[in-house]
Amino acid sequence: MTTTKAPAAGRKDGPNEFGYREFSLGEFRFSRDEYFAYVTWPTGRHVMSVDAFLRALQRDVAWEFFYGIVNFDGVLGTVNHYGTVDLFAGRYNDAYRKAELDHVENIDTPVIRELFAEMLDDWTNAGFDPFASPQETGSAFGNKHGQNTAAVTRHRVTAKRMVSLPGDEPLRDDANGHPVNRMFADVTQDEPEVYPEPGFEAEVGSFNLFSYLARSQVTWNPSVVSVCRDSLYCPTTEEYILPIIHGNDRAEWFVQLSDEIIWDVEDRDTGRKRAKVVMKAGDVAAMPSDIRHQGYSPKRSMLLVWENASLKIPQLISSGQFPTQPVEF
Amino acid sequence: MTYVTRLASLDDYEKGGVEVIDDDPKNYAFSNIFEVASHAKPFEQIAVGKNFEYVLEVVRVEGVSGWRGCSHDQSALVLDGEVEFTLRTLNATESLPPNGSVGVADEAIGAAMGRVVARRGHLTLLPAGRAYRYGSGRPAVLLIQTAAGVDTLYRWAEICQTA
Numbered sequence: 001m002t003t004t005k006a007p008a009a010g011r012k013d014g015p016n017e018f019g020y021r022e023f024s025l026g027e028f029r030f031s032r033d034e035y036f037a038y039v040t041w042p043t044g045r046h047v048m049s050v051d052a053f054l055r056a057l058q059r060d061v062a063w064e065f066f067y068g069i070v071n072f073d074g075v076l077g078t079v080n081h082y083g084t085v086d087l088f089a090g091r092y093n094d095a096y097r098k099a100e101l102d103h104v105e106n107i108d109t110p111v112i113r114e115l116f117a118e119m120l121d122d123w124t125n126a127g128f129d130p131f132a133s134p135q136e137t138g139s140a141f142g143n144k145h146g147q148n149t150a151a152v153t154r155h156r157v158t159a160k161r162m163v164s165l166p167g168d169e170p171l172r173d174d175a176n177g178h179p180v181n182r183m184f185a186d187v188t189q190d191e192p193e194v195y196p197e198p199g200f201e202a203e204v205g206s207f208n209l210f211s212y213l214a215r216s217q218v219t220w221n222p223s224v225v226s227v228c229r230d231s232l233y234c235p236t237t238e239e240y241i242l243p244i245i246h247g248n249d250r251a252e253w254f255v256q257l258s259d260e261i262i263w264d265v266e267d268r269d270t271g272r273k274r275a276k277v278v279m280k281a282g283d284v285a286a287m288p289s290d291i292r293h294q295g296y297s298p299k300r301s302m303l304l305v306w307e308n309a310s311l312k313i314p315q316l317i318s319s320g321q322f323p324t325q326p327v328e329f
Numbered sequence: 330m331t332y333v334t335r336l337a338s339l340d341d342y343e344k345g346g347v348e349v350i351d352d353d354p355k356n357y358a359f360s361n362i363f364e365v366a367s368h369a370k371p372f373e374q375i376a377v378g379k380n381f382e383y384v385l386e387v388v389r390v391e392g393v394s395g396w397r398g399c400s401h402d403q404s405a406l407v408l409d410g411e412v413e414f415t416l417r418t419l420n421a422t423e424s425l426p427p428n429g430s431v432g433v434a435d436e437a438i439g440a441a442m443g444r445v446v447a448r449r450g451h452l453t454l455l456p457a458g459r460a461y462r463y464g465s466g467r468p469a470v471l472l473i474q475t476a477a478g479v480d481t482l483y484r485w486a487e488i489c490q491t492a
Contacts, residue, residue, distance in 0.1 A: 162404060162454050183332045192451040196443035203456040204416055204443035209406065210450030226404045226452060228474050231383035233404065233452075253378040253385070255362070255472065257408075259335050260345070265352070274352040278345035281337035282362045282408070284377045284385070285347070299332060304406075306474075308380040325356045327379050329485035 001091065001102045002042060010115035019144025021122045025115055026105040028087055032123050034142050039076055041089050041103040044096070046075050050123070051130075051140035055243030057120050058130035062156055062221060064113065067307065068314070069247030071292060074271055078112070080249075082311060085112045092247065092292075094270040117152075124148050131218035133239035133300070157223035164207035169225070171207060172215040183239065183300035184214035210257070213237050213302045220295075222305040234305040238297040247292035249314040251326035252307050256283045259301030268292045289317050290324040336449070338409040339363050339468055347490055359490040362387050362408060366470045374430075374473065375482045382428055384481055388471040393464030398433040400425040403455040403475040407447045410469025414453055416442040417460045425458070429478015433460055 004026055014021035022031040029040045037053035039046045056072035063070070065080035074093055079086035088104040090096025124130060126146025127138035131154065163169045172178030180187065189211045196204035209225065213235055220242050222234035238261060247268040254263075256279040263277040268290050277285055277293075287293055295303075316322045337343070342363040347354040360377050369375055371391040378385035390412050398419055405414070418439035425431060438460050447453050455461050455473075463471070 161402065162452070165454065184334055185332065186334050188448075188450065190448065192448065192453065193446040194443070195445070197441050200416070200442040203454065203459065204445065206414075206445045206447050206451055206453035208450050209452040226454075226474060228383065228402050228404065228476065231380070231474060231476070233474055251380055253380065255378070255385070256345075257336075273350045275350050275354070275357070276348040277357060277359070278348065280343050280345040281335055282342045282364075283345050284358075284360050284362060286356070286358045286378070288356050299334075306378060306380070306385060308383055310381065313381070322381075325358070326381075327358045327485055329355065329358075329489070 001097065001100060001104060003104045003106070005106050009111055012115075012118065015144065021119075023115055023119050025087060025107060025112060027103070028089070028105060030119060037123075039089065043101045043103055044089060046089060048073060048076070051128075052243065054120065054124055054128070054130045054140055057116060058152060059220065059244050061113070061116050061120050061152070062131075062154070065109070066246070067252070068249030069268065069292065071245035071247060073245070077244075081106075083109055085109055087112060092269055092271065094272070120152050121147060121149055124152050130243075131221060133219050154218065156221070157225065159224050159227060161227055162205060163212065163225045165205045166202050172212055178215035178217065180214050181216065181237070181300060187211060187214040189214075209235065210302065213257075219300070222307075230308050230310045232307045232309050234307055236303055236305060237300055238295060238303050239300040240297065242295040245292045245294045248287060248289045250308060250317060251289050251324070252287050252305060253326075254279060254285050254287065255304035255306065256281055257302035257304055259297070259299050261301055261303060262296045264294045264296070265291050266293075286326050288325040337363055339367055339470060354490045354492065357490070358485060360488040362470060362472060365488050366409075373482055374480050375484060375488070376477070377472075377488065379477065382476050384475060384477045386473040386475060386481060388473060390463055390465040390469040390471055391467070394462045396433045396435065396438055396460045396462050397430045398425050398437075398458070398460045399430040399455065399475065399478075400427055400457060401476060402457045403430065403473055405447075405453045405455055405463070406472040406474075407449055407451050407453075408470045408472055409449060410465050410467060411446065411448045412463050412465050412469050412471060414445040414447065414455070414461055414463050416444065416456070418442060419458060419460050426478065428476035429481060430475060431479060
């Protein structure tokens with residue numbers, strides 16, 4: 001494996017013959033044409049369908065590199081070190097590692113965040129929304145035509161205490177641009193009955209989470225709706241395929257609120273297949289910290305992703321002080 | 330096309346599962362909220378998720394609970410039925426442990442703060458440092474976001490897929 005520390009800023013060139021700019025981060029080079037995204041590094045090259053690349057890139061940008069590893073596919077991805085980010089090719093692929101063709105660069109978070117955001121904006125054409133399900137958006141392909149900056153720079157919901165409380169993230173409704181999604185037309189829209197005594201309006205609060213999720217414009221985008229210190233409720237609506245393969249640096253939990261998701265689970269470091277986890281409404285499952293997972297949702301479904309955001313956890317697990325599975329019995 | 334959103338309830342749920350390729354299903358602590366609640370006594374707080382000091386507790390609500398308090402925020406998601414939450418202040422002398430909820434004596438209960446009537450899909454704040462109780466005329470199910478406390482029950486071997 002080759003490892004380098006990337007310079008303090010990325011580089012942008014172009015536009016190329018297809019109208020798209022080309023980007024460099026350290027020794028990684030990114031370019032696209034009508035159909036594909038191309039990535040090169042000193043010991044290799046990779047090609048991805050550009051729609052899949054942009055869907056993965058959108059999540060990496062929107063989630064600020066998330067927890068642990070965001071694999072774009074079986075070769076390319078990032079690792080969040082919460083201040084810096086590893087950009088890698090082949091690091092978590094058994095064949096690349098054994099052949100010593102993998103490459104990693106450690107980059108300051110603001111640098112890679114800025115370059116990835118610019119690449120996402122430049123490479124996303126008018127009519128394509130990387131956050132939408134395939135049936136809800138246009139094509140990512142072709143020569144450069146227009147932009148969709150509004151889609152790739154959406155506000156990410158991050159409640160401080162709970163959605164709907166005074167001063168916190170607001171509810172969604174038709175008036176603020178959040179109609180009920182076509183696949184959730186049968187979800188009840190009634191609100192709870194809330195009767196605070198005078199002076200206690202900030203503490204007596206409740207909202208229809210299912211209605212809130214039914215009005216989400218995006219897919220596969222965990223967003224904080226409820227906070228209990230480091231315990232975060234991050235529900236999301238899922239349709240088609242999770243655009244990334246998530247490798248944990250901590251355990252996370254899934255609570256299937258509606259419908260069904262089928263999860264492919266692999267070893268986090270090698271990609272060895274480990275299990276399929278089929279979740280139906282009411283099911284609860286842990287995703288341990290030594291796996292990576294990718295989900296398939298045939299109908300838009302509601303998933304409650306439960307995270308522990310403590311920054312102490314990755315080191316506790318990687319050092320062996322805590323096991324990779326969250327409960328032992 | 331008309332889409333049907335499949336929710337579940339105490340009377341109607343279907344469990345998925347772990348299909349092992351090269352693994353131990355216990356690694357996933359796979360359970361089902363409605364299955365857990367269907368075997369639970371009213372107001373037991375059964376952990377279905379744990380992440381260091383934090384837990385997810387399933388509670389079968391049937392009748393009215395005793396008063397409880399917690400030093401930190403909690404949330405309660407109704408997954409079946411209708412639940413009424415009643416909130417009151419706590420007297421200043423009442424001390425609460427750092428993690429998890431505990432029962433509080435009637436003498437510690439203070440002024441009325443309000444109430445919430447919540448149904449399936451509704452998420453309700455149980456605010457830090459306050460007293461609350463919940464009740465339902467027919468069996469209902471709550472999922473509570475909280476920290477592990479003295480009343481949290483662990484039944485992993487009973488509720489989780491092991492083979």
